[in-house]
Amino acid sequence: MRMRCWEAGQHSSWTCPTALLSLYGFFANCRPAEPFLTPYLLENKNISGHVVTNYLFPIWTYSYLAVLPLVFLMTDLLRYKPLVVLQGLFLVSNYLLLCFAFDLVALTYLQFNFAVVTSTEVAYFSFIYSVIPAEHYQRATAYIRSAMLTGFTFGATAGQMLISLAGVSYFTINAITLGFMGMAFLVSFSLPMPQHGIFFGTGSGTCTSALNEVTEATDHMAGKEMKGAVSRWHSMDWIILTARQMWENLRESYSTKKLVYWCLWWTLATAGYGQVFNYIQLMWDHIAPSSTSSIYNGGVEAVCTLVGAAAALSVGYMRVKWEVWGEFSLGVFSAIGAGCVFLSGLTTNIWLSYTAYIIFKASYMFLITITTFQIAANLSMECYALTFGVNTFVALGLQTVLTAVVVDNTALGLDIVTQFIIYGSCYSAMSLLFLLRGLYVAGSYYYTSGGDSAVSCPSEPADKPCEAEMNI
Numbered sequence: 501m502r503m504r505c506w507e508a509g510q511h512s513s514w515t516c517p518t519a520l521l522s523l524y525g526f527f528a529n530c531r532p533a534e535p536f537l538t539p540y541l542l543e544n545k546n547i548s549g550h551v552v553t554n555y556l557f558p559i560w561t562y563s564y565l566a567v568l569p570l571v572f573l574m575t576d577l578l579r580y581k582p583l584v585v586l587q588g589l590f591l592v593s594n595y596l597l598l599c600f601a602f603d604l605v606a607l608t609y610l611q612f613n614f615a616v617v618t619s620t621e622v623a624y625f626s627f628i629y630s631v632i633p634a635e636h637y638q639r640a641t642a643y644i645r646s647a648m649l650t651g652f653t654f655g656a657t658a659g660q661m662l663i664s665l666a667g668v669s670y671f672t673i674n675a676i677t678l679g680f681m682g683m684a685f686l687v688s689f690s691l692p693m694p695q696h697g698i699f700f701g702t703g704s705g706t707c708t709s710a711l712n713e714v715t716e717a718t719d720h721m722a723g724k725e726m727k728g729a730v731s732r733w734h735s736m737d738w739i740i741l742t743a744r745q746m747w748e749n750l751r752e753s754y755s756t757k758k759l760v761y762w763c764l765w766w767t768l769a770t771a772g773y774g775q776v777f778n779y780i781q782l783m784w785d786h787i788a789p790s791s792t793s794s795i796y797n798g799g800v801e802a803v804c805t806l807v808g809a810a811a812a813l814s815v816g817y818m819r820v821k822w823e824v825w826g827e828f829s830l831g832v833f834s835a836i837g838a839g840c841v842f843l844s845g846l847t848t849n850i851w852l853s854y855t856a857y858i859i860f861k862a863s864y865m866f867l868i869t870i871t872t873f874q875i876a877a878n879l880s881m882e883c884y885a886l887t888f889g890v891n892t893f894v895a896l897g898l899q900t901v902l903t904a905v906v907v908d909n910t911a912l913g914l915d916i917v918t919q920f921i922i923y924g925s926c927y928s929a930m931s932l933l934f935l936l937r938g939l940y941v942a943g944s945y946y947y948t949s950g951g952d953s954a955v956s957c958p959s960e961p962a963d964k965p966c967e968a969e970m971n972i
Contacts, residue, residue, distance in 0.1 A: 514632045514633055514636040514640055516692075517631040517632055517691075517692050518632060518636075518640045518643055518644060520687070520690055520691050520692065521624075521627065521628060521631075521644050521647075521691065522643055522644050522646075522647035522648075523647070523687050524584065524588075524624075524684055524687045524688055524691065525624070525644055525645075525647045525648035525651060526647045526648065526650060526651035526654075527651060527680055527681075527683045527684035527687055528587070528588065528591060528648075528651070528681070528684040529648045529649070529651035529652040529655065530651040530652065530654055530655035530677075530680040530684075531652065531655045531656075531677050531680065531681075532655045532656065532658045532659030532662065532673050532676055532677050532680075532798070533595070533598070533659060533670070533673045533674040533676070533677040534652075534655070534656070534659075534677070534801070535656050535659060535660070535781070535797035535798040535800070535801040536659060536663065536670055536673060536795065536797055536798060537781065538552065538781035538782055538785055538790075539670065539781075539785070539790040539795055539797075540598070540670040540671075540673075540674065541556070541607075542785070542790065542791075543670070543790065543791070544670050544671060545602060545607065547604070547607065549782065549785065551604075552782070553779070553782050553907065553916065554907060554908060554909045554913050555909065556607060556608065556611055557611070557778055557779070557903075557907070558903045558904070558907055558908050559608055559611040559612070560611040560612075560614055560615050560618075560778075561774075561778075561896070561899055561900050561903045562900060562903075563611060563612040563615035563616075564615040564618055564619055564896055565893075565896050565897065565900045566615075567612075567615050567616055567619045568619040568622070568889065568892060568893050568896060569889075569893060571583065571616075571619040571620055571622060571623065571889070572619075572622045572623075572626075572888070572889025572890075572892070572893070573889075575622060575623040575626055575889070579630075579693060579694045580623050580626060580627040580630055580694055581627070581688075581691050581692075581693050581694070583620050583623030583624075584620065584623055584624050584627060584688050584691060585685070585688045585689065585691075586616070586620055587616075587617055587620035587621070587623070587624065587688070588681070588684050588685035588686075588687075588688040589685060590613055590614075590616045590617045590620070591617055591681040591684060591685065592678065592681045592682055592685050593613055594610065594613050594614050594617060594681070595674055595675075595677050595678035595681055596678065597609070597610045597613060598610065598674045599671065599674050599675055599678060621892075622888050622889045622892055625872065625888055626888055626889075627691070627694075628640060628641065628644055629876050630694045631692050631694060637873045637876050638815070638873045641815070641869060641872050641873040641876070642812055642813050642814075642815045642817075642869060642873075643813070645809075645812040645813075645815075645865070645868075645869045645872075646809045646810075646812045646813040648809075649805045649806070649808045649809030649812060649865060650805075650806075650809045652801065652805045653801075653802045653803075653805040653806040653809060654802075655677070655680065656797075656798045656799070656800075656801035656802035656805065657798065657799070657802040658676075658798075659673050659677075659798040660796065660797070660798030660799040660802060661798075662676075663795070663798065664794070664796075664799075758823065759875060761827055761934075761937065762826070762871050762874050762875050763875060763887070763891050765827075765830045765834075765867070765871060765930070765934060766868070766871050766875070766891045766895065767891055767894040767895040767898065768895070768898070768926075768930045769830075769834065769837075769864060769867065769868070769927075769930065770868070770891075770892070770895035770899075771895045771896070771898035771899040771902065771926075772837075772841075772923055772926050772927050772930070773861075773864050774895070774896075774899045775899060775902055775903070775919075775923050776841055776844075776857075776860065776920070776923055777861075779907075779916060779919060779920075780844065780857055781797060782916050783844060783845065783853065783916050783917075783920060784797060784850060784853060784854075786916050786917070787847070787848060787849075787850045787853055788850040793850070796854065800854045800857060800858060803858050804857060804858035804859075804860075804861040804862055805861070805865075807858060807862040808861055808862040808864075808865030808866065809865070811862055811863075811865055811866035811869075812865050812866060812869040814866075815866065815869045815870055815873075822870065822874055824941065824942055824945045825938070825942060826870070826874065826938075827934050827937050827938035827941055828934070828935065828937075828938025828939060828941070828942055829867070829870075829938070830867060830871075830934040830938065831931050831932070831933070831934030831935030831936070831937070831938045832931075832935065832938075833863045833866065833867050834863075834867075834927060834930050834931035834934060835928070835931035835932075835935065836859065836860075836863050837859075837860045837863050837864060837927050837931070838924050838925075838927035838928040838930075838931050839856075839924075840856040840857065840859045840860035840863075841856070841860060841920055841923050841924035841927055842920070842921070842924040843856040844856040844857055844860070844920060845916075845917050845919070845920025845921055845923075845924065846917070846920075846921070872888075875887065875888075875891075902922075902923075902926075906918075906919055906922055907919065
């Protein structure tokens with residue numbers, strides 16, 4: 501079954517790989533316990549809010565930064581699928597720890613465990629573009645992203661209903677989540693296996709041409725009965741040429757200004773989103789303490805991910821000239837996000853904070869879906885894992901700086917309200933940059949083309965301009 505699915509994906513069909521990746525994304529993100537992580541740690545694990553904010557959560561950020569480079573290099577070497585299977589395994593161990601670990605040492609390791617889970621998301625998103633034809637990037641990205649968000653919506657809704665209506669304990673919610681993670685782990689084995697990687701495989705193309713030279717030279721030397729020397733020469737030069745080829749392809753991937761700006765938004769927005777997402781539950785607990793107030797974290801997460809899923813799905817059917825209006829759209833929605841972050845941090849009304857977060861997360865999910873397929877479509881070679889990995893690594897580096905300076909006890913160790921003011925300020929600066937850049941790009945386009953534009957053909961590969969663009 502898996503072989504038939506792969507062959508279809510390789511030659512004509514994209515539905516089978518998309519369906520399997522969507523199914524895995526649904527189960528992997530169906531986590532009823534996640535919206536209640538902070539109350540669970542505070543009440544069931546007897547961990548203070550100060551320790552959670554300024555000690556435990558920063559460990560996840562630092563671990564993520566350390567693990568990510570190894571993961572995105574191993575992604576291509578192992579051809580994507582094993583890293584997704586590894587993610588499923590660590591998702592299972594993550595909730596085993598949440599259910600049965602109580603001491604601070606075990607909970608500290610839990611942060612590292614979850615860092616492995618988040619770092620392997622690079623393999624999952626790169627996997628999409630290794631088994632799906634380029635002409636279906638936009639729609640496949642929308643479907644898979646929507647499946648992920650729908651899974652999270654279902655999980656958050658189930659968690660809220662079980663807690664609010666059935667009075668189920670936080671421990672039971674984590675045990676139920678463990679079952680969903682087990683399902684994701686099983687589904688991961690059914691994913692198609694790409695026939696070769698980009699840098700470490702045997703396929704043709706820009707990313708492997710230099711490696712073929714090594715193979716030919718090795719074969720020539722082997723004919724002279726120098727097998728021992730060949731083995732040493734091949735291993736050293738293969739590593740050197742692989743590293744050199746990665747560097748050259750990375751330079752070529754970022755050689756166009758258009759792609760650089762899309763990647764820049766990815767890194768800046770993801771860093772800001774990561775901080776808001778990590779600490780929003782602590783903000784809500786600050787506004788309405790879980791020990792004395794009803795908690796609706798799950799309902800809020802369900803609503804915002806449902807809206808985000810709808811927004812992500814809509815991307816698959818939009819016919820917008822992204823090369824003209826893309827950067828301006830990034831600026832507009834980033835400005836909305838900045839306002840929402842400020843409102844979440846400054847209001848004393850929990851419902852206003854909930855609403856602001858819903859708008860913030862939905863706008864981010866909408867834009868990151870557009871950004872992902874735009875980067876994939878504009879790459880001149882199929883080095884998705886490398887490009888996505890570098891983008892994520894830079895974003896994580898910025899997030900680590902924010903964590904080390906703003907959150908960590910060894911530096912400023914600021915309170916949660918001041919943290920959100922800083923995050924909102926960062927988003928404001930980013931939105932201003934892209935608003936100005938977007939206005940410049942759109943103005944330049946209409947000045948040079950005389951306003952004669954048609955909608956773009958987003959489903960076409962980057963190297964095949966659509967008919968609407970031929971008159972530009």
